[in-house]
Amino acid sequence: MSSIDANPALSLSRSRTDMLRKTLLSRPSTVFAVVVIGIFTVVALFAPWIAPYDPLAQSFFKVNQYPSWEHWLGTDQFGRDVLSRIIHGSQNSLLFGVMAPTIAMVVGTTLGVVSGYFGGMVDRLVTRVIDMLLSFPELLFAIIVAAALGGGFWSVLLVMTVVFIPGFARVARSATLAVRQEPYIEAAVAMGIRTPLIIIRHVVPNMFASTMLMMTLWIASAIRLEATLSFLGIGTRPPEASWGNIIRDGLTNIFGSPWAIIGAGFSITLVVLAFNIIGDALRDAMDPESAE
Amino acid sequence: MLRIVLTRLFDAIPTVLLVLTLVFVSLRLLPGDPALVALGDQATAEQLELFREQTGLNAPIWEQYLTFLRDAVTLDFGTSLITGQPVLDTIARNLPYTLELTFVAVLLGALMGIPFGIFAAVRKNKLPDQSMRVFTLIGYAIPDFYLGALLLLFFGLNLGLFPVIGGGEGFLDRLHHVALPALTLAFVKIAFIGRLTRTALLEVLSKEYVRTARAKGAPERDVLLKHAMRNAMLPVTTGLGLSILATLSGSVAIELVFNRPGLGEMLMSAIAQRDYPMIQGGVIVFALFVVVVNTLVDIGYQIVDPRLRKAA
Numbered sequence: 025m026s027s028i029d030a031n032p033a034l035s036l037s038r039s040r041t042d043m044l045r046k047t048l049l050s051r052p053s054t055v056f057a058v059v060v061i062g063i064f065t066v067v068a069l070f071a072p073w074i075a076p077y078d079p080l081a082q083s084f085f086k087v088n089q090y091p092s093w094e095h096w097l098g099t100d101q102f103g104r105d106v107l108s109r110i111i112h113g114s115q116n117s118l119l120f121g122v123m124a125p126t127i128a129m130v131v132g133t134t135l136g137v138v139s140g141y142f143g144g145m146v147d148r149l150v151t152r153v154i155d156m157l158l159s160f161p162e163l164l165f166a167i168i169v170a171a172a173l174g175g176g177f178w179s180v181l182l183v184m185t186v187v188f189i190p191g192f193a194r195v196a197r198s199a200t201l202a203v204r205q206e207p208y209i210e211a212a213v214a215m216g217i218r219t220p221l222i223i224i225r226h227v228v229p230n231m232f233a234s235t236m237l238m239m240t241l242w243i244a245s246a247i248r249l250e251a252t253l254s255f256l257g258i259g260t261r262p263p264e265a266s267w268g269n270i271i272r273d274g275l276t277n278i279f280g281s282p283w284a285i286i287g288a289g290f291s292i293t294l295v296v297l298a299f300n301i302i303g304d305a306l307r308d309a310m311d312p313e314s315a316e
Numbered sequence: 317m318l319r320i321v322l323t324r325l326f327d328a329i330p331t332v333l334l335v336l337t338l339v340f341v342s343l344r345l346l347p348g349d350p351a352l353v354a355l356g357d358q359a360t361a362e363q364l365e366l367f368r369e370q371t372g373l374n375a376p377i378w379e380q381y382l383t384f385l386r387d388a389v390t391l392d393f394g395t396s397l398i399t400g401q402p403v404l405d406t407i408a409r410n411l412p413y414t415l416e417l418t419f420v421a422v423l424l425g426a427l428m429g430i431p432f433g434i435f436a437a438v439r440k441n442k443l444p445d446q447s448m449r450v451f452t453l454i455g456y457a458i459p460d461f462y463l464g465a466l467l468l469l470f471f472g473l474n475l476g477l478f479p480v481i482g483g484g485e486g487f488l489d490r491l492h493h494v495a496l497p498a499l500t501l502a503f504v505k506i507a508f509i510g511r512l513t514r515t516a517l518l519e520v521l522s523k524e525y526v527r528t529a530r531a532k533g534a535p536e537r538d539v540l541l542k543h544a545m546r547n548a549m550l551p552v553t554t555g556l557g558l559s560i561l562a563t564l565s566g567s568v569a570i571e572l573v574f575n576r577p578g579l580g581e582m583l584m585s586a587i588a589q590r591d592y593p594m595i596q597g598g599v600i601v602f603a604l605f606v607v608v609v610n611t612l613v614d615i616g617y618q619i620v621d622p623r624l625r626k627a628a
Contacts, residue, residue, distance in 0.1 A: 156335070163568075286466075
């Protein structure tokens with residue numbers, strides 16, 4: 025018992041979890057957001073068991089049906105069950121939504137830390153390139169690269185990761201520059217601790233909070249981005265379902281049945297809203313000044 | 317003034333180079349044979365060879381790169397594989413529709429967002445402010461193409477108030493056609509500009525000179541619109557500059573939703589038809605667009621705010 029309390033690292037992480045729990049459960053809006061994300065995560069993980077029908081099964085006898093007890097959200101122009109497609113589509117949305125920002129965080133943070141810690145020519149070059157890339161709106165940057173690559177799983181993953189790297193790199197770089205000035209870094213250097221160890225032990229933990237905050241907000245934009253690319257036809261390829269390409273299919277069938285568009289769009293909006301609410305709450309908790 | 321413009325233009329050169337290089341790398345160096353991508357799996361060996369010959373894909377990579385840069389800078393994108401027309405002509409035909417949509421959307425966003433923001437700031441924590449908070453949450457969460465599809469379903473198809481296809485002919489008809497798509501894109505701008513205005517105004521309202529203006533008995537209306545707003549406008553102008561490009565990128569999906577002609581619709585159908593020169597031309601035009609808008613916005617700031625000139 026006492027040995028745990030004496031360990032500063034453990035007590036620190038414990039207070040952090042406390043803060044997280046308090047932030048997430050203090051307001052009705054954040055509770056709502058946690059529940060929404062929880063439900064969609066379960067749906068995505070167990071999609072094959074939850075979905076009432078095979079999302080790819082076509083039937084000419086059941087084309088463009090309106091919602092009924094049998095098909096809660098009706099069927100599309102190929103007679104496929106819309107609800108089952110939306111349930112399966114959640115897998116792609118959440119997979120890319122979490123994976124792309126995570127890979128981008130690792131690559132971008134490494135780039136930013138190295139560039140900020142060592143400075144010099146490399147730093148100037150990296151900063152310049154990051155600034156240039158950040159001058160592009162995320163979506164347009166993604167469209168330009170995806171247009172050249174043409175879509176599909178690896179293309180989407182690559183595009184989305186590349187799009188998010190500059191942002192993480194910039195945050196990591198400025199955080200590193202700030203930490204670099206601290207006396208404890210000087211002390212560590214003076215004690216002869218090797219540079220990689222200094223970076224891992226002293227520099228990286230200091231940017232943990234701000235990076236995690238960015239993650240929640242970027243999961244939201246990643247989900248939107250995947251949906252938009254799939255809607256444009258340069259993301260997840262049909263017949264595999266994704267919320268974006270369900271809306272794309274729905275639009276060509278707009279005179280047949282609007283329920284595919286309404287259902288898939290509602291799902292995107294709900295999940296993005298939930299991640300945004302949590303991101304805002306975390307920012308307010310970490311930086312009370314920004315909360316007006 | 318001329319010096320500022322020239323410096324900015326000079327600064328834009330490396331960005332253009334970087335972006336063009338990125339496009340080139342994406343188009344040529346990544347796995348996959350461009351000829352095969354362009355012509356499809358059914359193409360014969362002779363067709364592939366002919367295509368490579370015509371598009372210069374047989375040349376060494378550095379030569380291809382230089383040709384690519386030269387063509388991009390001189391806006392020479394070749395002819396479409398589908399229509400046989402020069403790519404530049406197609407771009408020139410589609411460009412006005414995209415510009416029109418972007419312009420009207422940003423204008424609507426500013427015209428509705430700024431008053432909304434002022435209202436929210438003046439009635440802080442009251443109903444207008446609360447409704448802005450809700451509006452912002454929804455505006456940032458709802459994808460614009462979904463909102464567009466909903467508006468199209470309701471106002472276009474159900475009520476029949478707006479056209480659901482094309483770009484229109486003549487001024488009024490074009491305005492009628494651009495209304496729904498522009499409103500869709502303006503939605504998130506209203507939230508964005510509204511919030512910016514609110515924050516900027518609240519900060520300015522706490523300043524000494526606002527208190528002085530009130531103390532000397534200036535009417536509240538004048539304090540707000542003359543003393544406070546003028547100074548709060550700088551961040552709002554910055555936001556408007558930023559939102560031009562965000563609107564432009566959003567226009568790609570919106571043109572698809574509303575079946576409007578435009579650069580985005582052009583690029584997306586080029587991808588669907590594997591029209592390689594058209595894809596290349598479209599992508600380069602979008603990239604150049606970003607650089608041009610950023611440069612113009614930058615020059616604009618320095619004209620609006622003399623303080624920035626010293627810093628540059």
